[in-house]
Structure formats: structure tokens, C-alpha cells
Amino acid sequence: MKRVVYTRKGDLSVISLVDEQPLTAKAGEVVVEVHRAGINFADLMMRQGLYGAAPDFPFTPGYEVSGVIIQVGAGVGDKKVGDRVIAMTGFGGYSEQVVVDESRIIPIPEDISFDAAAAMPVTYATAYHMLSYLGNFQSGDTVLIHHAGGGVGTAVAQLAKALGAGIIIGTASASKRKFVESLGMRFVDKNTEDFVAICKQLTDGKGVHHALDPVGGKHLMRSYKALRSGGRVYCFGASSAVTGEKRSLMAALKMLRGMPKFDPLRMMNSNKSVFGVHMGTWKDEDVMRSHLVELSELLRAGKISPIVDKVFRYEEVAQAQKYIHDRKNRGKVLLDFSPR
Numbered sequence: 001m002k003r004v005v006y007t008r009k010g011d012l013s014v015i016s017l018v019d020e021q022p023l024t025a026k027a028g029e030v031v032v033e034v035h036r037a038g039i040n041f042a043d044l045m046m047r048q049g050l051y052g053a054a055p056d057f058p059f060t061p062g063y064e065v066s067g068v069i070i071q072v073g074a075g076v077g078d079k080k081v082g083d084r085v086i087a088m089t090g091f092g093g094y095s096e097q098v099v100v101d102e103s104r105i106i107p108i109p110e111d112i113s114f115d116a117a118a119a120m121p122v123t124y125a126t127a128y129h130m131l132s133y134l135g136n137f138q139s140g141d142t143v144l145i146h147h148a149g150g151g152v153g154t155a156v157a158q159l160a161k162a163l164g165a166g167i168i169i170g171t172a173s174a175s176k177r178k179f180v181e182s183l184g185m186r187f188v189d190k191n192t193e194d195f196v197a198i199c200k201q202l203t204d205g206k207g208v209h210h211a212l213d214p215v216g217g218k219h220l221m222r223s224y225k226a227l228r229s230g231g232r233v234y235c236f237g238a239s240s241a242v243t244g245e246k247r248s249l250m251a252a253l254k255m256l257r258g259m260p261k262f263d264p265l266r267m268m269n270s271n272k273s274v275f276g277v278h279m280g281t282w283k284d285e286d287v288m289r290s291h292l293v294e295l296s297e298l299l300r301a302g303k304i305s306p307i308v309d310k311v312f313r314y315e316e317v318a319q320a321q322k323y324i325h326d327r328k329n330r331g332k333v334l335l336d337f338s339p340r
């Protein structure tokens with residue numbers, strides 16, 4: 001069976017394929033034949049050595065897959081060979097097979113494709129965790145989301161709508177205007193427009209209830225400024241540390257230096273909150289599982305519907321990551337590992 005490996009820290013040339021023996025399940029585990037593996041922005045940052053929570057090199061990235069159970073270990077409860085499932089792999093998902101604890105599996109609802117299933121876990125669980133679980137989202141709440149045309153961005157737009165959002169303001173590159181608008185967001189050109197001013201303008205000068213910031217650095221303080229009294233900013237990424245396929249230490253340092261130091265007294269006086277969010281280091285699996293079960297229900301009910309932009313065969317993994325580096329993706333990018 002084939003597996004993608006990051007051999008060392010670097011550009012796209014460090015991505016390699018290895019051939020290995022098929023996997024076997026120990027007690028409590030299942031082996032899943034992978035059909036689709038999700039690519040996340042974090043995978044690109046890990047490849048560049050810019051992601052603290054990654055394993056040592058060499059390793060196989062990949063948080064999430066969809067596929068079919070092909071082997072069940074002793075003592076596994078109600079899962080059986082042939083079941084279509086989503087598996088939360090932690091790492092290692094870019095592979096023809098994965099072995100996971102049965103607790104990290106959820107069934108794929110009937111009529112939901114392997115594509116939609118693999119596109120759902122990280123993006124929607126992150127969106128759900130911020131808006132619903134931490135954010136106490138109320139009908140009519142207003143939202144600011146950056147990278148609005150990407151995986152998490154499109155998930156946030158759909159989920160916020162499903163939760164009854166008021167206005168959803170999405171920033172992105174100019175080429176994504178129509179796409180972002182088609183998702184019901186008020187588009188803001190991230191390079192030429194002032195999103196803080198627009199957030200105030202569109203909310204009678206008050207600001208938004210929820211500002212979701214995956215950019216980091218100085219940008220995070222601007223998101224904080226876009227909040228109303230009682231608003232929440234979620235720091236959930238540091239994409240400004242990345243400039244292209246090659247690592248830029250300058251950009252990473254600039255991002256770190258620009259990170260705001262929030263003053264609790266000023267936060268108290270302005271009634272604003274800051275949440276730090278990292279699903280990769282989130283330890284409470286019961287909470288995560290309940291997010292995914294809830295999201296599966298929304299998926300089954302047609303209230304959310306993951307947008308898959310492009311599926312690359314796994315041999316093209318470098319091109320797939322380049323596609324994201326080049327900011328071309330509109331929604332999610334997946335790898336196809338299905339048997340041929």
C-alpha cells in the first residue's frame with residue numbers, strides 16, 4: 001500500500017511516496033481503505049516546518065479521510081467490514097490505508113459521497129467549534145470570516161447561515177468575489193478594502209459579533225477592532241507566516257512580532273473576548289465527536305453541503321498543494337486514494 005511522506009522540512013520537492021505492507025488492526029482498531037483524504041492549510045505549514053503540533057520528520061500528514069472498513073480488530077463494537085466511514089486520523093491520512101481506534105470513526109450518512117465526507121471533518125468541526133461551542137451563536141449574529149473562499153471559509157458561511165446568521169462578511173482575493181458572493185457573503189477585497197471600516201458600516205457602527213481570524217500577526221488586532229461590544233475574536237491560524245511554496249523565515253518572524261498582546265482590563269472595559277482555537281491539539285474527544293455527529297445530522301438534512309473544488313489523484317499531491325499555495329482553491333481540495 002502507498003503512503004505519502006514528507007521526507008524533511010521544505011518546498012514541494014520533499015514530498016515522496018513509499019510502498020509498504022498492508023496494515024492490520026489491533027484490538028479496538030479498524031483498518032480503513034482510504035477513498036479520499038482531505039488537504040488542509042496546516043499540512044502545507046507542517047511541510048515547511050512552521051507548525052508546532054506536527055510530528056518529527058519524516059511523517060505522513062493528513063487529519064481526515066473517508067473510506068471503507070476492510071478489517072476489524074478484536075472487541076470492536078458495532079463497526080463491520082464494508083461500512084463507509086469518516087476517520088479522524090490525527091496524522092497519516094495521506095495513505096491508501098489507515099488504522100485508527102474505533103472511537104475515531106463515524107459512519108457516512110447514506111447518499112453522502114466520499115468527497116463530501118472527507119471535506120467535512122476539519123473545516124466544519126473548526127467552524128462549529130468556534131461559532132456554536134465557544135461562541136454561543138445566536139440567530140441574527142453577524143460574522144466576519146477571512147479566507148472566505150477556502151475550506152474553512154466556505155464551511156463557516158454555510159454553518160453561520162444554517163444557524164440563522166445576520167450579515168456574513170467574507171474577505172478574500174479579488175478573483176474569488178463572485179464565488180464568495182454566491183455563498184451569501186458580503187465580499188471584501190482583502191488587498192484593496194478596509195474590512196474594519198466595512199464591518200462597522202454594515203452594522204450601524206457597532207461591529208460584528210464574531211470575527212474569525214486565521215491570518216494572525218497584526219491582522220488579528222484588526223479583526224478585534226471589527227468587533228462590537230460583546231463580540232468575540234477567534235485566533236485560529238497564522239497564514240501570514242506563509243508566502244509561497246518555500247518557507248520564508250522573514251514572514252514567519254513578521255507574523256510572530258505582529259501578534260497583539262491583549263490587555264485583559266481593556267478587554268473587560270470593551271466587553272470583547274479572545275478565543276484561541278486549535279483543533280489539532282484539542283484533547284476532549286467526546287466534544288469533538290459530538291461536533292461531528294451534529295454536523296453529520298446537518299449534512300444529512302442538507303443544511304450544510306461541503307464544497308469540493310478539486311480532487312487530485314494521490315500521485316499528484318505536490319500539484320494539489322501547489323494549487324492551494326497559488327490561492328486557486330474555492331472550497332476544499334482532496335486526494336483520491338480509491339483502489340484502481
Ligand SMILES: NC(=O)c1ccc[n+]([C@@H]2O[C@H](COP(=O)([O-])OP(=O)(O)OC[C@H]3O[C@@H](n4cnc5c(N)ncnc54)[C@H](OP(=O)(O)O)[C@@H]3O)[C@@H](O)[C@H]2O)c1
Pocket residue numbers: 039040041042122123126146147148149150151152153171172173176190214215235236237238239240241242243244277278279280324325326327328329331332
Ligand atoms: N486552528 C484550527 O484548529 C484550524 C483548523 C482548520 C484550519 N485552520 C486555519 O484556517 C485557515 C484556512 O484553512 P483551510 O485549510 O480551510 O485553507 P484554505 O482557506 O482553503 O486555504 C487556502 C486559501 O487561503 C488564503 N491564503 C491566505 N494566505 C495564504 C497564503 N500565504 N498562501 C496561500 N493561501 C493563502 C487564500 O485565499 P485568499 O487569498 O482568497 O484569502 C487561499 O485560497 C488556515 O490558516 C488554517 O491554518 C485552523
